[in-house]
Amino acid sequence: MHTTQHRARHRRRRLGLTVGIPLATATAVGMSYGGAFGVFGEDARPEAAAASSAPAWARESADGFASVNALGQNGTYGGRDGAIVTVKTLADLEKYATASKPYVIVVAGTITMAPKGREIKVASDKTIVGAGTSGQIVGGGFFLGQGVHNVIIRNLTIRDSYAGTWNDKDHDWDAIQMDGAHHVWIDHNNLRNMADGLIDSRKDTTYLTVSWNQLKNDNKAFGIGWTDHVTADITIHHNWFHETEQRNPSTDNVAHAHLYNNFLQDDPDSSITSSYGNYARGGTRMVLENSYFEGVDNPVIKDGTAALVQRGNAFVNTTGRNESGGTAFDPTTYYRYTLDAAADVPSKVKSGAGPRSAIGRTASAAPATTTTTLTVAKDGSGQYKTVQAAVDAVPVNNASRVVIAVKPGTYRETVKIPSNKPYVTLQGTGGSRKDTVIVHGNASGTPRPDGTGTYGTSGSATVAVEADDFEARNLTVSNDFDEKANRNVSAQAVALRTAADRVLLDSLIITGDQDTLLLDSARAKPGRVYVTNSYVVGTVDFIFGSATAVIDRSVITLKKRWDGSSGGCVTAPSTPAGRKGFLITRSTFNGDVTAGSFALGRPWHAGGDASLDPQTTVRDSTLGSGIGAAPWSDMGGFSWKDDRFAEYKNTGPGAGTPSSNRPQLSDTQAAGQEVDDWLGDWTPTGS
DSSP states (O other): OOHHHHHHHHHHTTTTOOOOOOHHHHHHHSSSOOOOOOOTTOOOOOOOOGGGGGOHHHOOOGGGGGGGGGEEEESSSTTTTTTEEOOOOOHHHHHHHOOOSSEEEEEEEEEOOOSSTTTEESSSEEEEEEEEOOEEEESSSEEEOOOOOEEEEEEEEEEEEOSSTTOOOOOOOOSEESSSOOOEESOOOEEOOOSSSEEEEEEEEEEEESOEEEEEEEEEEEEEEEEEEOOEEEESSSSSEEEEEESSEESEEEEEEEESSOOOOOOOOOOOOOSEEEEETTTEEEESOOOOOEOOSSSSEEEETEEEEEEOOOSOOOOOOOOBBBBBGGGEEEOOOOOOOOGHHHHHHHHHHOOOTTTTTTGGOOOOOEEEEEEEOOOOOBBBBSSHHHHSSSSSSOOEEEEEEEEEEEEEOEEEEETTSSSSEEEEEESSSSSSEEEEETTOOOOTEEEEOOOOOHOOOEEESSSSOOOEEEEEEHHHHHHHGGSSSOOOOEEEHHHSSEEEEEEEEEETTTTTTEEOOOSOOOOOOEEOOOOEEEEEEEEESSEEEEEESSEEEEEETSOOOOOOEEEEEEETTSSSOOEEOOOOOESSSOOOOOEOOOOOGGGGGGOOEEEEESSSOOOOBBOSSSBBBBBBBOOOGGSSEEESSSSSSOOOOOBTBBOOHHHOOOOOOTTTHHHHOOOOOOO
């Protein structure tokens, strides 16, 4: 009788219902906002942003069961009727999250919970959203108590309350815990490495949608139940359960559990092994559609009292129980939704789950949207014949993006983008990055033509970038200094030098010999650089400097010296203490060199400065045979073991065996050394 009444209430609610945004529409909208949303900068007064002028992301409402009109709540839209406030401290976050009035709370930075394990008691009518990918909650999370409703938790990274015990029964420190709440939307978050669960939906919490989240590196991912009642209605879609042992989710006594298009992945030979995947327990009725299970033990299991209907799921390298049976329900009775094909789920979820740059941004995060294009062509068909002439034409202190479109050709010149010309893009317009080449041949020891000495290493750069928010795309930057013909000249010869913050290098070839790519920074700021889909070629210390830099999905090519000898080093970081150095991830190291002749890195204590703390992490990459079995080396009297050099889950003939000379990050350490940890509140848009 109870179940019949529950279904009937749903039918009455659906009449005249304005359903939440359908999946396909919500995804498209969420990806298309861009970076500027009105006038709500980080220093805006809390009452300045009314709902009528709020950015689009602040007006979004949930799909799935969280969109259903029930219990006096017409869908889930969070704090959209209240002010937008930006918080950077624990005190401010707690002040607004626990307030009685509605708020959209933008978390702009990393907030550490004190004491560890603290869970902020969120009140009704709240949206808590990260600013792009910068919003992080460390060492604690959120609690939604009995009757709390209309809450959105979105676009955050919540991590690291782990207390040292894998199956922790002493610390109930979750990322998000709900006891008797209703109408809650948990969307596009990265949840990982907590002491207990990542999400706990308990004590009849209902009208819950959990979508597009990454749930990673935890014993207990997502537990649902802690009740004898069978009343909860929950939608779980497009989530990535990755390296989580149990509760993926465990669904106990849920009246309507709709799971679709989730990706459950257990990596082979890792320290975490799944106990089970989706679990229907007690009186649960579950519909499981078009999800993808990879490497998971016991991918789908159910109690004898539960009903579980499967449709269209994919199972790859799974073992153990895979069960279904009974009669469940039709999700379309309650809301509209669109299924992706199971085969497409891994790529869609990997690329789409987790915090997004298009959510939570405010106007202060981007320049004006107006873009100016200047054209360069050697043959005179453009506005300028040289790249530097176009740079010279950029207004000083320009406030909007200037694209310098460079037509195919070889431009033998040096180019400098000075610090007072931000928002410049160098864009090759050919069909290949090889079609547009900027090249010169100065070295450290090359005499300056005006007789004032030599160029020095930094002065030798073919392209020098000193302006923030610089981008370079689809071209080659080269230094072709001839070492063989100039054997008495200091041979450090830089192709590309950056000394700025928020620099994106996308789809480039950066080639030289010694000191090819100088990624530098000023002491006052980290000098963040993101290199993606690119090639970097060199011989000795050919990626070096003090910047906080990521090289992602790229190819690093080891090169023989001019005399045919092999032997060199890829990175030479000179990282200031307290900052992050070089992170090389999802990349390939190759090259026609002698096996074992190259090191991954060595510590550059520039000028003998012992206060520096050089760092290189190489992870999730393929190492060719040119990398030595002991891949780190000393430099200038400083031992690499006194600084920060490590690997994680590399493969290939150069990967080798972990040892004291080949330190590996633990899973916990690796969870804090990812791209987002390096880039902070900046989200570059690369190919």
